[in-house]
Structure formats: C-alpha cells, structure tokens
Amino acid sequence: xxxxxxxxxxxxxxxxxxxxxxxxxxxxxxxxxxxxxxxxxxxxxxxxxxxxxxxxxxxxxxxxxxxxxxxxxxxxxxxxxxxxxxxxxxxxxxxxxxxxxxxxxxxxxxxxxxxxxxxxxxxxxxxxxxxxxxxxxxxxxxxxxxxxxxxxxxxxxxxxxxxxxxxxxxxxxxxxxxxxxxxxxxxxxxxxxxxxxxxxxxxxxxxxxxxxxxxxxxxxxxxxxxxxxxxxxxxxxxxxxxxxxxxxxxxxxxxxxxxxxxxxxxxxxxxxxxxxxxxxxxxxxxxxxxxxxxxxxxxxxxxxxxxxxxxxxxxxxxxxxxxxxxxxxxxxxxxxxxxxxxxxxxxxxxxxxxxxxxxxxxxxxxxxxxxxxxxxxxxxxxxxxxxxxxxxxxxxxxxxxxxxxxxxxxxxxxxxxxxxxxxxxxxxxxxxxxxxxxxxxxxxxxxxxxxxx
Numbered sequence: 001x002x003x004x005x006x007x008x009x010x011x012x013x014x015x016x017x018x019x020x021x022x023x024x025x026x027x028x029x030x031x032x033x034x035x036x037x038x039x040x041x042x043x044x045x046x047x048x049x050x051x052x053x054x055x056x057x058x059x060x061x062x063x064x065x066x067x068x069x070x071x072x073x074x075x076x077x078x079x080x081x082x083x084x085x086x087x088x089x090x091x092x093x094x095x096x097x098x099x100x101x102x103x104x105x106x107x108x109x110x111x112x113x114x115x116x117x118x119x120x121x122x123x124x125x126x127x128x129x130x131x132x133x134x135x136x137x138x139x140x141x142x143x144x145x146x147x148x149x150x151x152x153x154x155x156x157x158x159x160x161x162x163x164x165x166x167x168x169x170x171x172x173x174x175x176x177x178x179x180x181x182x183x184x185x186x187x188x189x190x191x192x193x194x195x196x197x198x199x200x201x202x203x204x205x206x207x208x209x210x211x212x213x214x215x216x217x218x219x220x221x222x223x224x225x226x227x228x229x230x231x232x233x234x235x236x237x238x239x240x241x242x243x244x245x246x247x248x249x250x251x252x253x254x255x256x257x258x259x260x261x262x263x264x265x266x267x268x269x270x271x272x273x274x275x276x277x278x279x280x281x282x283x284x285x286x287x288x289x290x291x292x293x294x295x296x297x298x299x300x301x302x303x304x305x306x307x308x309x310x311x312x313x314x315x316x317x318x319x320x321x322x323x324x325x326x327x328x329x330x331x332x333x334x335x336x337x338x339x340x341x342x343x344x345x346x347x348x349x350x351x352x353x354x355x356x357x358x359x360x361x362x363x364x365x366x367x368x369x370x371x372x373x374x375x376x377x378x379x380x381x382x383x384x385x386x387x388x389x390x391x392x393x394x395x396x397x398x399x400x401x402x403x404x405x406x407x408x409x410x411x412x413x414x415x416x417x418x419x420x421x422x423x424x425x426x427x428x429x430x431x432x433x434x435x436x437x438x439x440x441x442x443x444x445x446x447x448x449x450x451x452x453x
Contacts, residue, residue: 084141086359089313175206311359
C-alpha cells in the first residue's frame with residue numbers, strides 16, 4: 001500500500017506542485033477595489049462601494065478607500081465580497097462514490113461502508129483532494145473533515161496531504177477504520193501526524209460513541225480517546241443520529257459535552273438537550289442536504305435557535321450531491337418557509353452568517369476566519385451578479401439575492417490565507433481536467449474491487 005501511495009504522489013506532482021508553486025510566487029499584497037463588501041462581522045454593516053487590502057495572509061485594511069499600492073489589483077466591478085463559506089462537517093473521502101447512492105436501489109450507509117473497505121491510500125488522496133477543490137470552487141474556504149476511514153498510517157497521511165495540497169483551510173478530524181465503533185482510533189499515529197500539520201491544516205478527533213450504549217468496555221475505550229483529545233487541545237466532532245435521543249442523553253449524562261465538542265446532526269434534539277449543549281459551550285453542525293437525503297427528518301433551523309455556536313455543513317460532496325453551500329442555505333430557507341407556511345420565516349442574512357462567521361465560531365476558528373475584518377486571515381470570495389440567474393437586481397440588501405439566486409458559476413474569485421486560488425472562475429495552475437480524469441479512473445477501479453468475490 002505504501003509503495004502505491006508514493007507512486008500516486010508522483011503522478012500528482014504535475015498538479016499539486018504547480019499549485020503550490022503558484023501559491024509561493026503570488027504577490028505579497030492584494031488590493032480588491034470596486035467591491036460591495038459584506039463583512040459578516042457581528043453587528044457589522046455592508047460597504048456598498050469599498051476596498052480590501054491584503055498583506056501576506058491577513059486583511060490589513062478595509063473601507064471605502066484604503067489608499068494603498070498593491071502588487072496585485074482585483075477589480076470586483078461591483079461584485080459582492082463575502083468571507084469564504086465554512087463547511088462545519090464533511091466526509092471528503094466518500095468523493096469516489098458519487099452516483100452510487102440510489103435510494104431504494106442503494107442506500108448510503110451500506111453502499112459507502114462496503115466501498116470504504118476497499119479504498120487504498122491512493123483512493124483517499126484523490127477523493128479528498130478532488131473534494132477539497134470542489135469545495136473551493138463553490139466558495140468554501142474552510143472545511144471540518146470527519147475522516148472515519150483510516151485503515152492505517154498511510155491513509156491518514158494521504159488525507160492530510162490532500163488537504164494541504166488543495167490550498168483549503170481545514171481541520172482533519174482523525175477517526176477509526178470504520179463506523180462500527182468496535183475498533184479504536186490509532187492515537188499514536190494521530191499524535192505523530194500532528195507534527196506534520198500547518199497553521200492552515202490542523203487535526204481534530206473524529207469520535208464515535210458506542211453503538212451499544214450499554215457496553216461499558218467500549219465506553220472505556222472511547223473515554224481514552226476523548227481524554228487524549230482534551231489533553232492535546234484537539235477539537236472533537238461526534239455524530240448524533242440513528243438512536244439520536246439515547247445518544248444525546250448519553251453524552252449529557254456522561255459529561256462529554258464541552259466547548260471542544262461539536263455535535264453533528266441531532267435533528268430531533270429536544271429543547272432540554274439543546275439547553276444542555278448550550279450550557280456546556282458545545283457546538284452544533286447542521287447539514288440540511290444530507291439530513292434530508294438520508295431521511296433524518298426536516299432540518300428546522302429555527303428549532304436550534306437557542307444554540308449559540310452552530311453552523312452549516314456539506315457532510316460530503318457525494319452525499320449532498322455537490323459541495324454547494326448555496327444549495328444548503330437555500331434548502332434551509334425553503335424548509336423554514338414551507339413547513340411554517342410563512343414566507344417571512346427565513347432571514348437571509350442570518351443564514352449567510354451561519355455559513356460564514358457563525359460556522360467558523362462553531363468549529364473554533366472564529367478568531368481567524370469567517371468574517372472580513374482587519375487582522376483576520378484573508379479567506380474570501382467574490383460573487384459576480386452579471387449572469388442571467390442574477391439579472392434584474394436593482395439594489396438594496398443583497399442577502400436574499402444571494403440566498404435564493406446565486407450559484408457556483410457566480411463565484412469569480414476565491415482567496416485563502418491571502419493566496420489567490422481561483423480567478424475568473426478558474427483555478428490558477430491546476431489542471432482540473434486531469435484531476436477529474438484520475439478521479440473517474442480511481443472510482444471505477446474501486447467499484448470493480450468491491451464487486452470481486
């Protein structure tokens with residue numbers, strides 16, 4: 001397996017090294033002008049005509065006019081500049097399984113579990129690298145990736161390398177080899193891999209509680225994992241689904257909720273459970289697209305209003321259909337108005353906040369990303385309304401326009417950590433055609449291996 005991974009790394013050299021090389025030679029200063037700036041800061045106001053100055057990886061000036069010379073000037077031409085979206089929960093390793101989940105002809109969990117057993121480190125790299133690029137192309141600059149298909153050190157290394165090579169900001173939550181909760185997480189390798197992290201890509205713990213909530217032996221194993229993460233200051237994510245009520249109660253009773261923990265899904269959580277989560281400072285990740293798709297129920301955003309730290313997640317591009325945060329936001333809005341039979345229920349700006357600032361706060365990155373302010377990392381996107389799907393806009397608060405009308409094709413520029421990744425809607429010096437070709441090939445080979453007797 002390891003030799004195969006090395007071979008894959010070299011086959012990707014023409015893609016990843018071009019990408020990394022382009023990032024290193026980027027100008028140290030960038031000026032964005034003629035922009036409609038939506039900072040998404042708490043109680044912040046839009047700047048209808050403004051400028052943003054970026055030095056190295058940070059925003060150093062923002063206003064109507066910053067009076068600074070820059071190595072690179074980007075004319076937004078009236079486009080909307082927002083913080084990059086924050087994906088608070090994902091499973092990028094599933095990216096080689098697109099189209100295999102066919103409802104009655106193939107449910108997500110049994111299909112993905114079977115294919116997962118046959119994935120190599122090479123498959124992992126391709127899935128997570130292509131998945132991260134897809135997120136970036138959709139204006140997502142940060143992802144919290146729950147990697148729970150780590151069969152050995154080479155798989156963990158492949159996942160981390162994929163995220164680092166893609167240019168995305170990420171927390172890779174390091175998990176076990178499957179979803180059974182029987183086997184432990186390799187804590188030794190997690191700590192070794194931690195030495196390879198950067199300020200842009202860090203590690204967390206992809207934690208699962210016992211399937212059998214009465215199994216004290218399994219709880220003891222999971223407790224070791226939890227305590228290690230707390231000691232090492234690693235963020236933790238845990239799913240609450242399936243027997244969700246009992247699982248949530250177990251977390252509360254065993255005192256596992258804390259500011260380090262993000263609870264994922266919890267679609268049917270009771271008010272009392274949400275109060276407990278809020279009181280402990282824990283966070284919540286909601287993934288409307290995937291929660292609807294697998295039948296967890298309708299995701300009512302207003303039901304979770306008592307939780308301060310919360311954000312939206314993609315939950316894997318393949319399961320969600322694509323890595324499109326606009327689709328996620330739009331579904332959340334339509335669910336609110338449709339279920340309540342009240343068009344006024346959704347607040348477009350609050351939904352955009354969930355996808356940006358509040359999402360960053362939920363996963364513990366609020367101090368560095370999620371909003372546009374001096375001192376924050378320069379993670380942003382420019383959305384151009386000069387397309388038919390956004391035509392006819394005469395002005396006013398653009399939040400509703402973005403929530404209901406914007407699409408991936410409107411994203412013209414993506415900057416992450418002060419580096420220009422996407423310009424004019426295209427990646428700089430990355431051959432996405434080659435990535436797609438290799439990903440298709442790997443997906444076919446994976447399916448063939450899984451079908452062998």
